[in-house]
Amino acid sequence: xxxxxxxxxxxxxxxxxxxxxxxxxxxxxxxxxxxxxxxxxxxxxxxxxxxxxxxxxxxxxxxxxx
Amino acid sequence: xxxxxxxxxxxxxxxxxxxxxxxxxxxxxxxxxxxxxxxxxxxxxxxxxxxxxxxxxxxxxxxxxxxxxxxxxxxxxxxxxxxxxxxxxxxxxxxxxxxxxxxxxxxxxxxxxxxxxxxxxxxxxxxxxxxx
Numbered sequence: 001x002x003x004x005x006x007x008x009x010x011x012x013x014x015x016x017x018x019x020x021x022x023x024x025x026x027x028x029x030x031x032x033x034x035x036x037x038x039x040x041x042x043x044x045x046x047x048x049x050x051x052x053x054x055x056x057x058x059x060x061x062x063x064x065x066x
Numbered sequence: 067x068x069x070x071x072x073x074x075x076x077x078x079x080x081x082x083x084x085x086x087x088x089x090x091x092x093x094x095x096x097x098x099x100x101x102x103x104x105x106x107x108x109x110x111x112x113x114x115x116x117x118x119x120x121x122x123x124x125x126x127x128x129x130x131x132x133x134x135x136x137x138x139x140x141x142x143x144x145x146x147x148x149x150x151x152x153x154x155x156x157x158x159x160x161x162x163x164x165x166x167x168x169x170x171x172x173x174x175x176x177x178x179x180x181x182x183x184x185x186x187x188x189x190x191x192x193x194x195x196x197x198x
Binding site: 023024025026027028031037039040043 | 074125126127130136137138139140
């Protein structure tokens with residue numbers, strides 16, 4: 001899976017992490033941004049909501065497992 | 067600028083476990099008659115508990131695991147590391163049991179470890195499949 005979190009934000013989302021989700025660490029946001037960690041559905045949904053889109057739109061499969 | 071959320075957990079948890087375990091080991095050593103070793107072990111675990119308590123107050127992944135808190139990724143790190151540890155322990159137990167059987171005909175304590183590992187795994191698998 002790949003994700004468009006960084007490109008969608010236009011900048012890194014770390015500084016605004018609290019309103020992406022109330023309980024997420026800086027390290028986890030870094031891992032999501034760098035594609036090392038695929039968030040669970042509730043987290044992906046929260047990120048998608050932040051970008052006014054859907055989780056399916058933010059996280060897309062490139063045919064490889066994480 | 068917004069700050070990062072504190073991710074909860076119990077800061078004293080790891081330090082308390084270290085103190086209790088260290089106290090038990092030190093007490094057992096004292097009872098066995100080796101008093102100087104017992105004092106040394108107690109001092110070492112005291113230092114370790116202090117380090118653990120200080121580290122638990124930090125914001126990194128390991129600190130979150132020490133607090134038994136953190137987000138789902140950090141809890142996943144803890145779970146995967148625990149599984150890896152269990153696999154390594156089981157491999158050692160199985161190899162140890164085989165070697166002991168070859169040498170003495172009795173697996174000894176390795177057999178107990180193998181039994182606990184196998185029964186726990188099977189029980190866990192049966193219980194968890196009902197929840198997911």
